[in-house]
């Protein structure tokens with residue numbers, strides 16, 4: 197009978213150790229993810245973006261809609277703030293954030309995840325448009 201008690205005691209100890217080990221591995225819950233956000237940009241042939249500045253949060257899902265109310269084609273890419281806007285091209289698009297060329301009277305859409313905190317530009321890469329003023333600022337907080 198004594199051997200049975202010892203065996204039972206051993207099983208209880210092992211079970212308790214396994215239970216404590218399992219609990220010890222728990223991690224704090226991840227911070228809440230910011231809600232997705234959407235921005236509607238109006239493009240016109242006056243070579244300007246409306247709005248010309250937006251703010252988002254790191255990790256936020258950002259949807260960009262380009263409503264081309266002009267006659268010329270326009271596009272929207274996210275670029276490094278140090279990019280040379282006079283020569284910027286689609287190849288300068290960061291994180292795949294490139295709406296593509298939107299013809300006059302049409303609209304285009306893109307969703308991307310906001311990168312790390314900092315300041316970025318959004319520009320139209322049609323030749324001459326960014327240099328003409330089609331540049332805006334995206335701030336990631």
Ligand SMILES: [Cu+2]
Pocket residue numbers: 269270271320321322325326330
């Ligand atoms: Cu343009």
